[in-house]
Amino acid sequence: MTGRPRTAVLPPSLRTRLGLIGVLAALVVAVLAVLFAGHSRPSRVDSWLVSPTADSVGPPLRYIADTLDFLGEPTGSVMVVLVAVICCLLLRRPRAAVLMPAGVGLAVGTATLLKQLVGRTIHGPENLSYPSGHTTYFTALAFVAALLATDRLGLGGRAGTSLVLAATLAAGATMGWAQVALGAHYPTDTLGGWCTALAVVPATAWLVDRAADRMADRMAARSADRPAGVGRREHR
Numbered sequence: 398m399t400g401r402p403r404t405a406v407l408p409p410s411l412r413t414r415l416g417l418i419g420v421l422a423a424l425v426v427a428v429l430a431v432l433f434a435g436h437s438r439p440s441r442v443d444s445w446l447v448s449p450t451a452d453s454v455g456p457p458l459r460y461i462a463d464t465l466d467f468l469g470e471p472t473g474s475v476m477v478v479l480v481a482v483i484c485c486l487l488l489r490r491p492r493a494a495v496l497m498p499a500g501v502g503l504a505v506g507t508a509t510l511l512k513q514l515v516g517r518t519i520h521g522p523e524n525l526s527y528p529s530g531h532t533t534y535f536t537a538l539a540f541v542a543a544l545l546a547t548d549r550l551g552l553g554g555r556a557g558t559s560l561v562l563a564a565t566l567a568a569g570a571t572m573g574w575a576q577v578a579l580g581a582h583y584p585t586d587t588l589g590g591w592c593t594a595l596a597v598v599p600a601t602a603w604l605v606d607r608a609a610d611r612m613a614d615r616m617a618a619r620s621a622d623r624p625a626g627v628g629r630r631e632h633r
Contacts, residue, residue, distance in 0.1 A: 404490065404492065404548060405492070405606045406490070406492040406493050406495075406496050406541075406544055406545075406548075406602050406605055406606055407544065407599060407602035407603055407605075407606055408544075408547065408548065408554075408557060410553055410554035410557065411544075411547065411554055411557045411558055411561070412599075412603065413554075414554060414555075414558045415558060415561065415599040416599060416603075418558075418562070418595055418599070419595055419596045419597075419598075419599045419600060420596075422591075422592035422593070422595035422596040423592070423596040425588070425589075425592045426511070426528065426589055426592045426593050426596060429527065429528075429585060429588065429589050429592075430511060430514070430515045430527065430589070433515060433517045433527050433585065434515050434516060434517065435515075435516045435517070436517050436518075437517070437518045437519070437522070439583050440583070440585055442584065442585060443583040443584050443585055446577075446584045447577055447584060454578040454579075458578065459578075461575070462574070462575040462578045462579050463579070465531075465535075465571065465572055465575035466531065466575055466576070466579060466581070468535070469530070469531030469534050469535060469572060474501075474505075474534055477538065478497055478498055478501055478538070481497045481538065481541070481542070482494045482497050482498060485497060485545065488545070488549070490545060490548070491609075492605055492606065492609050493541060493544065493545045493548075495605050495609075496541050496544075496598075496601060496602050496605045497538075497541050499601055499605060500537050500540065500541050500597065500598040500601040500602060501534060501537045501538055501541070503597050503601050504533050504534070504536075504537040504593060504594045504597040504598055504601075505530055505533055505534050505537070507533075507593055507596075507597050508528050508529070508530045508533040508589075508590055508593050509530060511527065511528055511589075511593065512525040512526070512527060512528070512530070513525065515527045515528075517583075517586070519580075519581070519582065519583060519586075520580070526581075526582050526583060526586045527583075527585070527586045527589050528586055528587075528588075528589030528590040528592075528593050529572075529573065529576050529581075529582045529586040529587045529589065529590035530590065531572050531575070531576050531581075531582075531590070532569055532572045532573045532576060532582075532586075532587040532590030532591055532594075533590040533591070533593045533594045534572075534594075535568045535569065535571065535572035536565045536568050536569040536572070536590065536591050536593075536594035536595070537594040537597070537598050538568065539564040539565050539567070539568030539569075540561060540564070540565050540594055540595070540598040540599075541598065541602075542564065543560050543561040543563075543564035543565065544561065544602065546560060546564075547560055547561065565591070565594065565595060566591075569587065569590070569591035569594070572587070572590075573587030573588070573590070573591065
C-alpha cells in the first residue's frame with residue numbers, strides 16, 4: 398500500500414447496485430435483440446409511441462435534434478469526450494479520465510457489434526438500427542459524468558445510484574427523442590442503446606479500478622523493496 402487515498406471511479410457503495418442494474422440491462426438488450434432480429438418494420442410498441450417512418454418535427458425542435466445528432470457523430474463525439482477528459486484531469490481524477498473514452502468507446506463498440514448481429518433495419522437494408530449507437534454514446538457519457546459527480550459530492554450508495562440513474566435516463570431520453578424525431582431509429586432501438594450503456598459502463602469502470610489498483614500495488618512494492626539510500630544524493 399502507498400498510504401495515499403485511492404479514489405475508485407466506481408465507488409464500492411455503488412458496485413452492487415449498479416452491477417445488478419447492468420445485468421438487468423444486458424438481459425433487456427438480449428431479449429430485444431432476439432425479438433427484433435432481422436426485422437425491418439416498427440414493432441407494435443414503436444407504432445403506438447410514434448410513427449418512425451419519417452421526420453416528425455420541424456423548426457425549432459428540428460435544430461435541437463440536429464445538434465444532438467451531431468454530438469453523436471464521430472467529429473462531435475470526439476470533441477465532447479476530449480473536453481470531458483480534460484475536465485477529469487483538471488479535477489485530478491485520472492481514473493475518470495481513463496474511463497471516459499474507455500467506457501464510451503466500449504459501449505459504442507458493443508452497440509455497433511450488436512447492430513451487425515441483430516440486423517434490424519430502418520429506411521432500407523443498409524441502415525442498421527438496433528441498438529441506437531447515438532443513444533448508447535450519450536448515455537455512457539452521462540454515466541461517467543454522474544460517477545464523477547457522485548465522488549465529488551460524497552454521495553452514498555442509494556443517493557449515488559439515484560443520481561446515476563437520473564442522469565443516464567435524462568441523457569438517454571434526450572438523445573433517444575432526437576433519433577426518433579429525425580426518423581433514424583425506432584423507439585425500441587433507443588431503449589436498447591440506453592440499456593447497452595448501463596450494461597457496459599459499470600463493468601468497464603470496475604476493470605479500470607482493478608487495473609489502477611494493481612498498478613499502484615506494484616509501484617508500492619517496488620518502493621518498499623528499494624534500499625533506503627538509493628536515489629539519495631550524498632552531501633559533503
